[in-house]
Amino acid sequence: MSAVTTPALEELARDIGGCTICIDQPIAEPLPHHPRPVVRLSSTARLCIAGQAPGLRVHESGMPFTDPSGDRLRDWMQISDEEFYDASRLAIVPMGFCFPGYDAKKSDLPPRKECVQAWHGSIFELMPQLELILVIGQYAQAYHMGDARRKTLTETVANWQETFNEDRKPKVLPLPHPSWRNTGWLKKNLWFEGEVLPVLRREVGRLVRE
DSSP states (O other), X not given: OOOOSSHHHHHHHXXXXXXXXXXXXXXXXXXXXXOOOOOBOOSSOSEEEEOSOOOHHHHXXXXXXXXXXXXXXXXXXXXXXXXXXXXXXXXXXXXSSSOOOBOTTSOBOOOOTHHIIIIIHHHHXXXXXXXEEXXXXXXXXXXXXXXXXXXXXXXXHHTHHHHHTSSOXXXXXXXXXXXXXXXXXXXXXXXXXXXXXXXXXXXXXXXIIO
């Protein structure tokens, strides 16, 4: 967790930090380890990253995106570690707050559903100052984009302008997951680097540095 600046957000952050719903009242199988929620709330940040769920490295560090995916994301954004971890400038609200564990193939399980049901409504209600949410991966896109999400992640990201240009607040910008497993996708979809990254970097400069 990180410092926030209103009593309501501070109380919410404390509640999330002590959350054990996925063990005490799980929707399906209980979380296979002790919860360690990783989320950054802010009453001043204008930009929010809505990702999937922490991986094992983030679970161990307690800091969001302290892994190769985070390195790639910061490179996409052209942002320093200091800027990225400054909660006054950047909020981070994944779909699942805790590392969900591995499946039989040693891949990360999907984000826990308990987090959205218990917390997301209150979080975004208490952060009305947000101007843009970066929605990373299919789970975040399904939640934040609703019917605007296309059948596939590729189609969703390829049609980013349709969603980004909607008259809504906060705006949303869909991105693929920055996992190194998506290197092949990035090589096949060179338009992402040419079309989307310049917009992403422009918005980061506007919302984080101005």
